[in-house]
Amino acid sequence: MSLPVGSHILKDPEAVARAAAERLIEACGESRSERIAICLSGGSTPKVLYGLLSGPDYATRLPWARIHWFFGDDRAVPWDDPRSNVRMVREAFGHGAPIPPTHLHFIPSDAGPDAGARAYERTLLDFYGAERLDPARPLFDLVLLGLGEDGHTASLFPGTPAADEARRLVVPVPEAGLEPFVPRISLTLPALASSRHVLFLVTGAGKRAPLARLAAGESLPAGRVTSTGAVAWLLDEAAAG
Numbered sequence: 001m002s003l004p005v006g007s008h009i010l011k012d013p014e015a016v017a018r019a020a021a022e023r024l025i026e027a028c029g030e031s032r033s034e035r036i037a038i039c040l041s042g043g044s045t046p047k048v049l050y051g052l053l054s055g056p057d058y059a060t061r062l063p064w065a066r067i068h069w070f071f072g073d074d075r076a077v078p079w080d081d082p083r084s085n086v087r088m089v090r091e092a093f094g095h096g097a098p099i100p101p102t103h104l105h106f107i108p109s110d111a112g113p114d115a116g117a118r119a120y121e122r123t124l125l126d127f128y129g130a131e132r133l134d135p136a137r138p139l140f141d142l143v144l145l146g147l148g149e150d151g152h153t154a155s156l157f158p159g160t161p162a163a164d165e166a167r168r169l170v171v172p173v174p175e176a177g178l179e180p181f182v183p184r185i186s187l188t189l190p191a192l193a194s195s196r197h198v199l200f201l202v203t204g205a206g207k208r209a210p211l212a213r214l215a216a217g218e219s220l221p222a223g224r225v226t227s228t229g230a231v232a233w234l235l236d237e238a239a240a241g
């Protein structure tokens, strides 16, 4: 099966997570600024990576005190809701990851989609220190993303205004008829593109169809993600087919 440009096939989800961890470490090593900005993906795929990072193998391999963690999207539910990406990340990282609490920048998802989107855009710009993103100075060092079976990424669903937003950095997303059937808040393609690296983590046979559609050149949100550097896809054998 043909795959998106920049695809790398690994044996299984654990191998994908370990490869992602190494790329995360590389991205941190390349950063010349005191503060490193990593944008986390939601969903279930990245749980393996987040669990790895909080384990003993990575305790000293990441500059934890310099990293600020952001979210590519979240469901518009309270942080303790089982559908929340904040809850997923907190549970996956557990208590092993030495993350300063002020370095976790959660999307204010219980403020409602509109207010939450505006507030998070403010958070991003305040961290960045300017009102407009400069391509020469990307906001993120690394953006982690997943791939939905319909070709969405973050909460940018095919054929929706959010996926076509070209100006705002964060937008509210109405309930899209997809699990878990709640409104969301999502970074937009311009925000995701403001990164030195973008890394998709894709595992499982259920992702063969969207990967084939992307490889065939279909214009799906996940395929429209760019970066100031490289966009890479870490796939397990089940997804790669």
Ligand SMILES: O=C(O)[C@H](O)[C@@H](O)[C@H](O)[C@H](O)COP(=O)(O)O
Binding pocket: 041, 042, 043, 044, 045, 046, 072, 073, 074, 075, 085, 145, 146, 147, 148, 149, 152, 153, 154, 155
């Ligand atoms: O909040 C979310 O759910 C994610 O942002 C979403 O874009 C996810 O990455 C894909 O839907 C893949 O999800 P899985 O990793 O669960 O397959």
